[in-house]
Amino acid sequence: MDARGAPPHKVLAELQKAHNDDLRFRDGTILGSMCTEPLxxxxxxxxxxxxxxxxxxxxxxxxxxxxxxxxxxxxxxxxxxxxxxxxxxxxxxxxxxxxxxxxxxxxxxxxxxxxxxxxxxxxxxxxxxxxxxxxxxxxxxxxxxxxxxxxxxxxxxxxxxxxxxxxxxxxxxxxxxxxxxxxxxxxxxxxxxxxxxxxxxxxxxxxxxxxxxxxxxxxxxxxxxxxxxxxxxxxxxxxxxxxxxxxxxxxxxxxxxxxxxxxxxxxxxxxxxxxxxxRSLGREGYRKIVARCMKNTSAIVERAREAGIEPVIEPVVNIAAFPLRDVEAAQRALEKKGWRVSTSRNPPALRVVVMPHITAEGAAAFADDLVSLCRKLGEPPRKA
Ligand SMILES: Cc1ncc(COP(=O)(O)O)c(C=O)c1O
CATH class of the missing domain: 3.40.640.10 (Type I PLP-dependent aspartate aminotransferase-like (Major domain))
Known part of the structure; x- marks a missing residue:
């Protein structure tokens, strides 16, 4: 610790710099977190x-x-x-x-x-x-x-x-x-x-x-x-x-x-x-949010399915997981495109959490990138 304190504007500038390095839900690219932008x-x-x-x-x-x-x-x-x-x-x-x-x-x-x-x-x-x-x-x-x-x-x-x-x-x-x-x-x-x-x-x-x-x-x-x-x-x-x-x-x-x-x-x-x-959402507010997340999850699953990529299970909530041959390669490729997704271990799969900060347009854009990257990576593998 320094002997003397720094002036607030300096401290705040340091905080801002750190804050700028954080990802933000509002950018709509995080599909690897179970948290979201609070109301x-x-x-x-x-x-x-x-x-x-x-x-x-x-x-x-x-x-x-x-x-x-x-x-x-x-x-x-x-x-x-x-x-x-x-x-x-x-x-x-x-x-x-x-x-x-x-x-x-x-x-x-x-x-x-x-x-x-x-x-x-x-x-x-x-x-x-x-x-x-x-x-x-x-x-x-x-x-x-x-x-x-x-x-x-x-x-x-x-x-x-x-x-x-x-x-x-x-x-x-x-x-x-x-x-x-x-x-x-x-x-x-x-x-x-x-x-x-x-x-x-x-x-x-x-x-x-x-x-x-x-x-x-x-x-x-x-x-x-x-x-x-x-x-x-x-x-x-x-x-x-x-x-x-x-x-x-x-x-x-x-x-x-x-x-x-x-x-x-x-x-x-x-x-x-x-x-x-x-208090501010009530049951109706949550119902709408959940319905939107589920719709966006289905949109991603359906698009992936058209390209031959089946989810591990039919999503029950707003999480979809795709069992690819090389999950890490797909995760890296998506990250290069700006998307953050995570992976599951049991079974190994690309895990996509479709939280309220993901819009319908965002879900569609993500699904397009998922499908085209998977094609490039040879996913799903061709049946012999
Ligand atoms: C089913 C389940 N239980 C427990 C936890 C841990 O929750 P927290 O990170 O809020 O402590 C998580 C976090 O993802 C979870 O998915």
Whole structure:
């Protein structure tokens, strides 16, 4: 650190320089991220609550009210009654907290999850001294319920099911998983991505995946992904609030007697941003956003299909993955054209996340480039 501080204009110029080197969602070229440009009202809300700290809620009664109201809105959306919960920094923190509760409630140490579960579950297992029992998935990359039946034992603390897998956007059969877990194991649903998509798809007429499934113990959903809020904003909801007692720690110098969150000082700007996004969009606003993302996803898939490139699965949410022979070569070629896409490992595929910042024109231009680059690279391979 320098002995003397620099003048603000100099500091701001340095910040601007760094900012200029960042990619921006608004340019419409990022198809490799599960985040997007937050709504303007969410940005505004974020900047209003920079000082608040929900780690010490007695000083921030207004922010605390916003958090409770946000959780009430979400409980209603996800068909839960009298749920416990709080805003977390992301699904990673949500998954860790849920598994922490599961371990302390059941006094068992095994987590059963499919390979398709997010790597944050591995972080949780490592931190909590738990062991992951991996179950296979079916041909459509959904957790295999028959395999799960064999894997759940008296040592199982929790089963993790996913509503919108990271790589393919697939939804595990949560109804059947819930039935199997009821009274046997804690069932945590990771809806980090799907949480703000599935309620607005097909008029919500989908196989049940939320608190309507009796066996679901907890659920996490990220408002900083399809929720249109700022980073960090995510929510952990728990069917029985008493489970939080199992992870409660005395917080002597604060305005609460106990703290049940992993974090101490807690981001509150994200709470306000999530509240603002949900209040200003309402169900109809999210429905329109999801419909547009799905339409753009279908446009990309259809164009690729015309060129003989089939997706790994028919997209369930706004994620499409194409199993090319040389995925990295295709990714590099697209990057040279200015597009950012990512890849999946299981199976190896080019992964395209069609977020709200992608317009119909952008999707069409991307699909054209995808098809012409794949042709150049000899994809799909000619059948002998
Ligand atoms: C299914 C799933 N769970 C958890 C996470 C981790 O979320 P976060 O980065 O908000 O901690 C992600 C992130 O992509 C995800 O897709």
């Amino acid at each position: 303007p009202v969410a940005r505004r809300a974020h900047s209003m609550f920079l000082e608040a700290n929900l780690g010490n809620p007695g000083y921030y009664k207004g922010t605390w009210r916003l958090e409770r109201e946000t959780l009430r809105i979400l409980a209603d959306l996800l068909h839960g009654k009298n749920l416990g919960g709080f805003t977390v920094s992301g699904a990673t923190e949500g998954n860790i907290t849920a598994l922490w509760m599961a371990r302390n409630t059941t006094r068992r140490k095994e987590i059963v999850a499919a390979k398709t579960a997010h790597f944050s579950v591995r972080k949780a297992a490592d931190l909590l001294g738990m062991r992951i029992v991996e179950v296979p998935h079916d041909d459509e990359y959904r957790l295999d319920v028959d395999a799960l039946r064999k894997a759940v034992t008296k040592d199982t603390a929790a089963v993790v099911a996913v509503a919108g897998t990271t790589e393919l956007g697939q939804v595990d059969p949560i109804g059947a998983i819930g039935e199997l877990c009821l009274d046997r194991a804690f069932l945590h649903v990771d809806a980090a991505f799907g949480g703000f998509v599935l309620p607005f798809l097909h008029g919500g007429d989908l196989p049940r995946w939320d608190f309507r499934v009796a066996g679901v113990s907890s659920l996490v959903l990220d408002a900083h992904k399809m929720g249109m809020a700022t980073i960090p904003a995510s929510h952990l909801l728990v069917r029985e609030a008493r489970h939080f007692e199992r992870i409660a720690v005395e917080s002597p110098y604060l305005t609460t007697v106990y703290q049940t969150s992993l974090l101490g000082t807690r981001n509150s700007a994200g709470v306000a941003a999530a509240y603002a996004a949900m």
